Amino acid sequence: MTLGSFKAIIALVLLGGVLAGCATAPPVVSNVDNACAIFENQSGWYEQTLAAQNKWGVPISVQLAIIHQESRFKHDAKPPRSQLFWFIPGPRPSSAFGYAQALDGTWEQYKKHTGVWVG
Numbered sequence: 001m002t003l004g005s006f007k008a009i010i011a012l013v014l015l016g017g018v019l020a021g022c023a024t025a026p027p028v029v030s031n032v033d034n035a036c037a038i039f040e041n042q043s044g045w046y047e048q049t050l051a052a053q054n055k056w057g058v059p060i061s062v063q064l065a066i067i068h069q070e071s072r073f074k075h076d077a078k079p080p081r082s083q084l085f086w087f088i089p090g091p092r093p094s095s096a097f098g099y100a101q102a103l104d105g106t107w108e109q110y111k112k113h114t115g116v117w118v119g
Contacts (some may be wrong), residue, residue, distance in 0.1 A: 032073045046060075066100070070099065071099050071100070073099065075098060075099060076098065077097070078096065079093050080092070
């Protein structure tokens with residue numbers, strides 16, 4: 001893993017942790033494709049994405065695009081469960097969770113590397 005990709009993962013995990021760890025609800029907008037509508041609905045998100053951009057160099061548009069792709073701004077997004085016999089819920093294929101769909105191992109690595117134990 002290169003330093004640049006590690007920084008991008010850290011920025012994504014940090015942003016996901018900040019957004020998931022806050023008491024803010026997910027954006028309630030009819031169009032999650034509209035960044036302005038999201039920022040109007042969630043006033044603190046712009047400042048948080050700007051801070052992540054300044055710290056990690058990841059543009060706000062990239063941060064929003066990643067969250068949009070990974071979870072469609074659903075704060076508790078999880079991968080779909082497999083099904084046993086077409087109706088019994090089975091296990092999930094991974095531990096991905098939240099806005100950034102960070103895996104448990106990635107989150108643990110982030111906490112160990114940064115010393116930040118949020119979440």
